[in-house]
Amino acid sequence: MHVRTFIDEMERLAPSILAEDFDAQKIGLIVEGRPEISRICCALDATPHVVNKAVLASADMLVVHHTPLWTPVTMLTGRVADLMRALLSADMNLYVMHTNFDHAPEGVNDALAELLSLQNITPMTLGCIGTSVLSAEEIAKRLGGHIRLWGEVKKITRLAIVAGSGFDPVLMEEAKEKGADAFLSSEMKHSVARMAPLPCIEATHYALEAPAMQRLATRRGWQYFDDPPFNKIIP
Amino acid sequence: MHVRTFIDEMERLAPSILAEDFDAQKIGLIVEGRPEISRICCALDATPHVVNKAVLASADMLVVHHTPLWTPVTMLTGRVADLMRALLSADMNLYVMHTNFDHAPEGVNDALAELLSLQNITPMTLGCIGTSVLSAEEIAKRLGGHIRLWGEVKKITRLAIVAGSGFDPVLMEEAKEKGADAFLSSEMKHSVARMAPLPCIEATHYALEAPAMQRLATRRGWQYFDDPPFNKIIP
Amino acid sequence: MHVRTFIDEMERLAPSILAEDFDAQKIGLIVEGRPEISRICCALDATPHVVNKAVLASADMLVVHHTPLWTPVTMLTGRVADLMRALLSADMNLYVMHTNFDHAPEGVNDALAELLSLQNITPMTLGCIGTSVLSAEEIAKRLGGHIRLWGEVKKITRLAIVAGSGFDPVLMEEAKEKGADAFLSSEMKHSVARMAPLPCIEATHYALEAPAMQRLATRRGWQYFDDPPFNKIIP
Amino acid sequence: MHVRTFIDEMERLAPSILAEDFDAQKIGLIVEGRPEISRICCALDATPHVVNKAVLASADMLVVHHTPLWTPVTMLTGRVADLMRALLSADMNLYVMHTNFDHAPEGVNDALAELLSLQNITPMTLGCIGTSVLSAEEIAKRLGGHIRLWGEVKKITRLAIVAGSGFDPVLMEEAKEKGADAFLSSEMKHSVARMAPLPCIEATHYALEAPAMQRLATRRGWQYFDDPPFNKIIP
């Protein structure tokens, strides 16, 4: 398949028009490799580990959620040089779907809702609210790691979820107004926790977003590389 | 004591010239109450709970680390109105020491270093590095709560500490260059963890900064109000 | 009446959508007091004198034209602290209608036009033009104080009026093009007077705007507090 | 005298380094006429009337306080075209001394202090404070027109003066702290009057600044053109 054909397919899946403004020039074909692609791999981040595995797998295309070139560069040195060298030397393409995939139907938040078996979904500006029958312990189990509670979470009936770094006060107010009992996201800040209008559940960024990339890979028959950041609780 | 005298004392303790630029107009006497003060209380944050206890204690002055008026306001409504009403009705003064106290000798980072028994201290742009004999478990115990490890922390010899939200890539590079084996701070972000040049230990913002306020209160004979945010790990 | 009901009423009277952009966050419920209101007072400015009288009158709500929190604040000290203490301690609400009330039908400019008995009103971008039978002396009398003439005002047939600080060169050109013989507003500047395309009449800001608040109070059965700034001519 | 020689003299009198930043490119030789000058005229503003009289007087140089090209232009049309035509056709030079002359020794504020017979002068950031034996009526007389009092002015002992538009809250606080009983300037605004920390005396901009230009002309043997804006009180 020509890379153009692949891009057209991805654009149908997660149209770039759905992306936030800050993603301009940071989604789509971020590194251009060979034009003809047959072997596609997928991961959440283009880490050195992931890129190495993709090279070993002779991938022509790597699809990720987070661009490795977020800050515009005028120099390719250090880690960035190493990563770009690995990709470019292998003539591998790198394709990024970020907030366009967050917002897309069947995208990041939808995958998370599915993983948590949410029912009767109400959309929010970002993420959604759904009826949950899971306890906090079961949520942790589904997400495959520990979670952290901010505020006492009693019975959860309606759970708001925002994959990624979604503890935004405005979004949390929206969740409360729309009837949520708890708010699941990642990267809680002290100042935000202090003013949270509803109990919050903090998971890791990876745990909330990786399922969407894994599900995408499975559905498309791509190889998925799991590479969670090392993370361990000392109680 | 007149409030002017008190301010002069505090200014000697944590000179406002030490504060970061973003703290302009956000430290010092933030709410002005009665000019004569005799009863002083102290906490990390001016939460409703803390202010209520200060009112019950008939405090004339409340000293905190984080201003409750961070974002400039043109309206006093909702929680802000309630908090300001509680303070103003009681004629209580509110005094804030933020990054000036972070940087001050005997300040926030010094108190944290002392709590963790760091030796042979090397200063950093913010925070410091010291020799530690504590294991991760012992660090968690001293801080009074769980910690989270990002990256495998083996034996720690030299520990970098930055109270507050200090996982800044530039600061982490500085720590590594100055010989640190691990970096302790709060509010880790996924994108930063991915590129961390050394293993990181994440505690809560409260656990890292409250000790300094508590120590200050003890030394000065003020009443200290502990009010950690509700926080619980589900493994 | 619940404060929400009151706000809805006021919003119908002077919709916030009519306000200039610079009034964002500076109109509407500026200080939030008790939710149930029965006694409403009104004035042009929330001066200490006005607020004291409102407190003595046991008002639940004070309606004014100019917000006392124009410049965003991160500190409540000095006069601002005193004023906010007076309002918050009394659980009084403060509601501001500014440029939305200037532009509203039956608003500030309409009240001024009525006071000056203008006929055959032509609207301007701000303010209006109307046929006047008053001499300069009669205008001064109606406004309840001295006026100052800039440029020789002969017979006035069509008078342009802009309540508040309205000597804007673009507005003055509009007035002239629409047939005005004279332009009444407040706070003339030397550089503007030098280039004025038509004779100008300068009254005080208070004299031009207070009538609208007084009329509003009368119509609604609220108590109005008159508090003009001390102002005296030495010829 | 060559225009360069004249500019050097003026630069000694009111060095451009003393000007506020906003005067950049707006003081000095603003319109360049013939290089050799023998006849110099002076006024506060380059009004059409003043320029006409300067042309009739065969002036080579007109010295004023306020530039007629304040707003940068890319078009010469209407009044600006007429004024520039009058100057350029006559090959007349136009020289502007603005805030550099305000701040200069023997400049605008000094001339005003002299006119009001102030003694024991204390400088302020702008303007100065001096001991006055004049009553408000006598001040009005010296200034040659009416004045307006904002706040009750009882006995004036120490009078703060700021020629031009000087009712700046920060400056007014400075005046009060330095012991002034009253503050004389021009172009008072309602919002400033409301918060004035001391009684204010408002004269016209012209009345406060023209004396300096007149004194300069007298001392240098230049012809001075008086051209006050038409201004009349209707009590």
Next chain:
Amino acid sequence: MHVRTFIDEMERLAPSILAEDFDAQKIGLIVEGRPEISRICCALDATPHVVNKAVLASADMLVVHHTPLWTPVTMLTGRVADLMRALLSADMNLYVMHTNFDHAPEGVNDALAELLSLQNITPMTLGCIGTSVLSAEEIAKRLGGHIRLWGEVKKITRLAIVAGSGFDPVLMEEAKEKGADAFLSSEMKHSVARMAPLPCIEATHYALEAPAMQRLATRRGWQYFDDPPFNKIIP
């Protein structure tokens, strides 16, 4: 003819709505002279030479492509003063048509296309592409001066032309995509030439734009003044 009538005519010819945003306040009646005009002259630039000839021709109106007041001014000194003096003293009007005339039908690019006998015109965002039968030598001859080739120009079938300074990488990509073999414009920069996606032909700015002004003058019966900058190749 009144100048207003003339402006209306020109506005029909090259509507100001067609101009680029950067031309705001820099097109139309730039210098206002006498209101009644009978003698109109035309040139590419309002050089001293051109203005002198217009004065000698007793012109009431001079129409040019480039405004002499591009950078906003607060001073009329040196060359600008001399030029404005010449125009204003003669009561001559100066009218500028810039990017509005570039984009207008029958405008600058159309005149250039006609001069080069382009056929089957395809418009571009700016300029156009047309079928050419001319060799590079013949193009130089039609333009009345030397041209400079950047990149080897073989047979030209479809020629892109952009009058003025049009070597913009985005425009050049557009030309290539729309089938151009070569790109004619002026003021090539080294960094642009290095990345040019098609061979480029550089003429002088004057050679590309003057024909439109000349054709306009001819059609309207105005006097045209040719004043190319001195330009000579040393091989």
Next chain:
Amino acid sequence: MHVRTFIDEMERLAPSILAEDFDAQKIGLIVEGRPEISRICCALDATPHVVNKAVLASADMLVVHHTPLWTPVTMLTGRVADLMRALLSADMNLYVMHTNFDHAPEGVNDALAELLSLQNITPMTLGCIGTSVLSAEEIAKRLGGHIRLWGEVKKITRLAIVAGSGFDPVLMEEAKEKGADAFLSSEMKHSVARMAPLPCIEATHYALEAPAMQRLATRRGWQYFDDPPFNKIIP
């Protein structure tokens, strides 16, 4: 030699402190290859042709004047991807000296002055002025290509030279004031030529700057790759 040692040497030659502010992050080690270098090549630009020759020459380091990553990028696609692939795959380092080398002693302008045998050099803000005995024809010959005269160049005694794109009106005024008869640089613009205060000689950017890189390579024993842009005059 380790790349760090090489960078230190280059830093002595053309200290980055001499660079213009706009060169921040755009000079020095722009692409990081292998740390040990033994074979160094040099050119003016990192064109595909130059990089290919450097790869064939097994270079570890390529030194150029113009960075190929001027505009910050968040994508590596098209030509940029190809160029970066060629460099990174070969583990080649790319080092850029731009305005720091322009300003450096023995730098770009010095090399040009030497090539033109200038004597009695007077420095300018950028570039310099020197006594020349060359005719325009001889200058063209020394530069190895055609030149273009703007304004009639008679006998040149003192020649101002600015390598690169140096036709800046302020610089040209400086040259005239310091006694230059002609001004040599590249990339003349029509609007600048119109106002030039002295006759100008335009060469290509390459012709003015390449000699410095060539001389540097010769002196250091590096291999130099000449790659002038295709450029041809049609008279």
